[in-house]
Amino acid sequence: MKMKILITGAGGSASIGLTRCLKNYFPKAKIIGVESDLFNSALSETNSTYLIPRASDKDYIKVLNHIILKEKIDFLYPQTDSEISAIAKNIRKIQCKTLIPSFKIISTCQNKYKLNKHLFAKGIPVPKTILIKTSSDLKNATKYKLFWLRNVTGAGAKGAFLAENFEQAIWWINFQNGWGHFTASEYMPEDNYGCDLLFAGGKLVFSQIKRRLEYVLSKANIVGITGTTGILETVSTKFDLNDISERAVTLLDNNISGAFSVDIKCDSLSKPYVTEINPGRFLSSSMHLFAETKFPAPALVILVANDQKLPSFPKRNPIKGGTILIRQLDRKPATVNLKNHNRLRKKFERKHYVKLET
Template sequence: MEKVLITDVGVAPAENVIKSWNRSMENEKIIGVSRNPYNLYSSRANLKRYIPYEYGYGEDYKKSLLRLLEKERPSLAVFMNDREIYEVSKFRDEITATGTKLFMPRHEVIEACTDKYQSYQIWQAEGLKVPKTVIINDESALKKSFEDLGDLEGKVWLRSTVGAGGRGALPTNNYELARNWINLYNGWGNFTASELLKADKTVTWLSVWYEGELVVAQTRRRKSWGFANRTLSGVTGITGVGETYSSETVNKVAMDTILAIDKKPHGAYGVDMTYDRNDFPNPTEINMRFFTTCYFFTEAGLNMPEIYKNIILYQKFPSLEKKINPLTDGLLWIRDMDREPILTTDENILKVIQEQKITN
């Protein structure tokens, strides 16, 4: 039986990949890794392994991971944290020397995607439509960003150059608030200011590529952010309600976004896009892993984690009528804390409303 190792288990992104793998015909043994004992305990992985490390992904982490790979000999290792993907990529040759395969982009691609300002610069140079963005190195740069980038209300969009889940995101026209916000994150030189896009209109294009060839891609647009009222920006990185969706414009922007950074894509690429005031999708980042709601697609009939795994372990590629957006448009995935997500459609929801409507 093949073994597959996956990190950051016990939390939604990795667990939804594991749930997708558990629906696979091949039935591999899944080794779950975490540094959080509570997350590890709650994981669905077959084998659970704890790697104790406190401060980043230094030498202790590297030694522990390589020892684990040597002992367990998994055929494939999958990393589910953006920072971790970047760090393990630095010693990828030592990982593959243990006999464990990786399915990820080249290191320079990962480096560019991990730094949002670096990826922005690449897209701008390639002529993609992106919101004008500047790096905030000091207070004078922050003041100038309000003058150059502010919308009709003088607002700009601040965010950290590294991190997921809307880390450091703040729409504001208040200089003092912005300055204190960056100070709070110790973020001078690690924050950008951008022209404001429509934070309530976003779309993600999740894809799997093999040696420069697209294997499959599926679009999901976000109908709402989960727990949006808990943040100043309204952006949490948590999808409340997602919907399958297709658009030739989105397809082209996503393809151009990936190929601008990587001429020979290899692995999983999730392109996040936000619409501007002209209703055109602008790329904001690429994640090189499966997003939290990948199980939405699995439940709807497109098991992308299985496709990803089968390519590397068995050289087995899917037979699909459509490579891009094979799922039906309009499928909804409704999520909330402490309950299973629900797969449905707007039609079903409207039917319930009509049936249960109280009339006077």
Template sequence: MKRLLVGGAGGTPSNNFIQSIKESSEKVFIIGMTSDPYDLCKANVEKRHLIPNAREKDYYLILEEIISENEPEFIHVQNDFEVLAISRFRNKLKKMNVITCLPKHESVVNCIDKLKSWEIWEKSEIEVPKSLIIKDEHDLKEAFKNLGNTIWIRSIKGAAGNGALPTSDVDFAKSWIDYFDGWGKFMAAEYLSPTSVTWMSLWDKGELIVAQGRKRLNWAFNDRTLSGVTGITGTGVTVSDPLVDKIAQKAILSIDSKPHGVWSVDMTYDSKGMPNPTEINIGRFFTTSLFFTKLGLNMPYIYLKLAFGEELPEIKKKINPLPPDYAWIRGMDTKPVLTNMKKISEYKKDLKKRRSLYI
């Protein structure tokens, strides 16, 4: 029985990863760890440990203790900063006989830093939103001058819409950056559109194993933030778009000619209908990985087999093996619902018919 150590246990991204592994035909023993004691209580694992945040000085020392006590064979985490930490310590973990299935460290650094990945894409002549780092008020004014009346401000590092804000007000933008102490840590980008698409993929030393596209219809709890972005997909829909497939692969290969492990690309559409890469979630799955698992594509389990160097499950189609227009609808305190866009359209048509009698 394989012994796995999973970071962020109890949080939704890791819970979906864990559930996908548990829905495979293989029995596993999962040790969960997280820096959030409340999330830890929600983890569907065999053993639990509280650990410092990955940016704390004693993170690795406590991690070593947990590994010595539990002897996991493999570690997977679902947070950018923890991915960076595990990548940094990969050689030490290898000496402790713990497998990490990560791309090379340089690629991890370049993807977690959104400014670095943007610079690589621009040099590779990939369509990306015009962007610049905001070091001071002069840079902020230049951003409004050169990027448009409305600009997109966000933290260079972090996930879940960290520090994100679309604004057309210079003073408000300044107050926002002041609040986050973000001078030199934030970037401004051209505002494209609210329409985005994602592309989750698995690679084996440069060879694509499988990839699937997913369009985001809305953000959950988007009325709770100024930006409308929460990093929590409310409804995701399977898509198959050759243009998205092409750009996602180009974005990945421009950063690493031999990608390995998990590469999840976020793209936003511009006014011409061109998907622009905005970030790569490196070494971790999208929060909604269980969506694909429920449709028959268990990417976390394929990833586990890859990490252990074992024969992979049969994959008949490498790119977009899932049928399009299946929807995964999520909310708080309720299980996600798997349905399709045809059913949702039927609800809308019924309401339209009823309203026609009164409007």
């Protein structure tokens, strides 16, 4: 299929994996990237890359559409959470096809406390969780041994800490200035799973379970979780995990479409609980798993959006069980010339976007 695909966050780990996946399945496609970090842009593997404003910038959508029209883009594939949210919020303004959930669904999923309450009300097993607004809330949480503290927004285990008592918990909340936007939850000490899913009009296209075995630079994080999986194993027989993931997503909207990823942690009795749903994207490590195993998950997103015929594969756990993915960093380091770097930065400040040299 000859087409032009625009991906966001092009120099980030997930988008590097995404680029490799799309090149595997669409060798004739032109893949164009946008990146808001000038340093990260040097790592992009797209055919060409633009430096653009961050998703929070008032001109983000305007610049994105300028590039879409200039490059005659056929499909926009957003990757980072902030860009998925910004694009969903302005979906009627986007000048090409894309496939992401509604802004309402994204807002629910990207707030972990709001999602926890939503899933609990729908009967999905979730960890007991309290929003910490006051010291009384924290005392109540520690009374019930809810010692897992984390920010309600963000990725990469942002703000996560496993307290041992009330004194440690209140110190951490104070240190993080977390009153009102941190939660305390049951700690899930056993297996850690992720499930990537794709839906089309409420119907499952596929779901794939993986078990996280180790995180990259885990010893550099106070809780050993960095959000970047270093070693994972595909799982083909735990269909209860597929069940819980699929139900959790379809209970957001029974006509749901797009990519999702669900995080599942198990308690001391190995009972699974849903801890997160990432809307509009597959997990970062999964992009590299898909690229290495040649399973065309990101390409399927584009095929679904264009009502194209899909290749044949098992709907549940299409990648052979027991496949191990081992990661450290996802491409060779790049060097940049400081003088040229500063020149590009100044040009970006003048024009608000820059097409970078390859």
